[in-house]
Amino acid sequence: MKTLLKNGNIFIGEDEQKFCKAMIIEDDRIFWTGNNWKRLVENIDQIIDLKSATVLPGLIDVHTHPKYIADALHGVACTPPNVNSIIEMQRALKQAKEYGDQGKWIEGWGFDETKLAEHRAPNVIDLDQVSVEQPIFIYRSDCHSSVGNSKALELAGIDRDTPDPLGGKIKRFESGKPTGFMQEVTATQLLIKAKSSQSYAQDVINMVASSNHYLKNGIVAIGELMGRKKPYDTVELYRDSIKRGFVPKIAVYYVYDEILDNETELGNFKMLEQQFSQINICGIKIFMDGSISGETAFTKKPYQDGKRGICFLDKAALKKRVDFAREHHLQLAIHAMGDAAIYCVLESTENLAPWLQDRPSIRIEHATLLTDKLIQRLKTARMKYAVVTQPIFLFAESDSYCKYLNFQQLQLVYRLNSLIKAKILLALSSDAPCTPWFEPDSPFYSIYAAVTRKAANGMLISAAEGITVNQAVLAYTKWAAIIGGFSQNGELKAGKKADFVILSDNIFKVPYKRIKDIQVIETWVNGKKVYHT
Known part of the structure; x- marks a missing residue:
């Protein structure tokens, strides 16, 4: 099956300047790119007129946290412009679809105490005013720290006698009672493990639901920079999610501290041999x-x-x-x-x-x-x-x-x-x-x-x-592919995967102030349209 896409503004991604007007995809790969497509039309099964639309190689977010994103998409955004105070945060949390559903966690993300009217982080007292029967967990904006209510602390086994984990801190009131604020990753993990251990099936559902979120943003490949072995293996989460329709390619980086107890098991721990598989174990992450x-x-x-x-x-x-x-x-x-x-x-x-x-x-x-x-x-x-x-x-x-x-x-x-x-070598990413x-x-x-x-x-x-727009696009495509181990992505050249996006506007020509408003019209993965507006 060969498809010709013609009359486009196609950024090949080989360097800052190389564009073409047409490309042919065959099955899941780029077959040809260039300008003189008419001599090849006899062998084409389908022709798509791009009508001057701008096409980019599929975008790659090489440093993100898909598990956290999946949680956030069904959680509450505790960010501006809608949440600018703890009072507004409390109101927003009460609007969560899980609110009132006993046994389910209420989740939020994105607060920054410098942006809140109270100029402080929320604490267990604030969150208990939302609920003391349902556990509440909210990520700080950096996702290093978090805050939980009394029910979340109870489920995590955190009280005045719980020692601070190495590299983290359980913030406390003068009385010694935990404030609910968990500073840095190791402390936050105490709450995350309590939450995740009860909800693997829900985590799979959330991950599958997040697939369209990436495709809507033109993201065809992601770097998971918080791979875990506990309470379950991150790779298993992705494998189960892929079976149920998760589309983007994934490179997993395990947090080193998570694999210390598994070094015997990881005797052959390396990048998977199957070069074109959807999941690769690419590396380890340290702080x-x-x-x-x-x-x-x-x-x-x-x-x-x-x-x-x-x-x-x-x-x-x-x-x-x-x-x-x-x-x-x-x-x-x-x-x-x-x-x-x-x-x-x-x-x-x-x-x-x-x-x-x-x-x-x-x-x-x-x-x-x-x-x-x-x-x-x-x-x-x-x-x-x-x-x-x-x-x-x-x-x-x-x-x-x-x-x-x-x-x-x-x-x-x-x-x-x-x-x-x-x-x-530089890549841009979200750390979302x-x-x-x-x-x-x-x-x-x-x-x-x-x-x-x-x-x-x-x-x-x-x-x-x-930097220039062209450089920024390369940092989300070719350069990101090199860094993140996505060797079959990043460029629209013959032999590469047919992963690309069609934009609402010409990102290379619009006034800079309009760049942030550009939308993805279509996303293609492995030669198939997987998203369109």
Whole structure:
């Protein structure tokens, strides 16, 4: 079966400038791209007139949290513009479809205390005013921290005597009673495990339901950066979801701490041999620090209140994780937002030989604060690094960044232009739903922020680090495919998968202010139309 798509504005994705007017797909692959299609028309089964529409390779979100997204889609958005105070949050939670359904969790996501009228995080007292009979769980905007009501704490077995987990903190009132606020990932996991252990079947349903969300955004492949072994295996969740209709391709990165007890089982832990399978186990994820908006990213210079954040791993612990990735031929994805955290990564790894040939051996996730010296070290290191970063944070969290960072630090955030000039492989991604925006994984908001450097409130941050639209699209297609192990995606060239999107507007020509409003008209995966407006 051959299909010709003609009269289009097709961005091939090979470089910044290469476009064509037509392409032919055969079964699940690109057969041909070019301009002179008329000589090939005799062998065509179907012809589609694009009517000058812009076509991009299928978009790839190489750092996201699909399980969290699936939860969020049926949960309550505790973000602006609808939720701007704890009182409004309480009202919104009472509108959740689960409200009043005994035994079901009420879930929310996206609050940022700097954006709330009370200028504080909600606590167990606030959430108990919504319900004391149903457990309530709400992610903070960074998805590192969270808050639960008394029922959630009870189900998780958290009380005044529960010790803080390594790398996390159970916040407490002066009396010693937990406030419900769980700071950082390891503390948040105490609530997540209680929630997930009771709802695997619902988790599968939610994941299947999220498929259309990705396709609507033109996302054909995703990097799952929080793979788990407990209370169930993340790969099993995806396999069961695929059987029931989940469409995007998935690269799974297991959180290292989750597999410590399974090293014997993982003796042959590596990227799956089946190159074209929908799921690949690509790597492991580790955390060096926290987040800027949570004031826990590890920085060289202190925040404006004198804090410097948290460093989770010393040199010996980092080496152990690097050795594990190298031994099992896995990519290592390192969460490092602050410049001090990035410095620690480079000190331990820059002189090592890369162990992967098809993609960078080490991905630095976020790399929010980058000095000129750090960029130079990334460029000249023996190790081959990639940077996966999120301009949506700049767009949605400018209030937090301005509150915590000084002027000099603000000039060092999301240095996209400098990274591209240094020829450091770069991908843009969402880290969704880990930001206080109602569309946290819209590629078009990210592209808008990467190009304009403007926040949602109109603030311009380090304009010199803006990049071109073409570069931003490459960072969501070709460059993302290289980094994330999606070797059959990222370009519309003969032999590649026929995964592409058709847009409502010409993203390369519209005024910048309209980029964030672009819609996906159609999404195609494996040569089949899987979404249309």
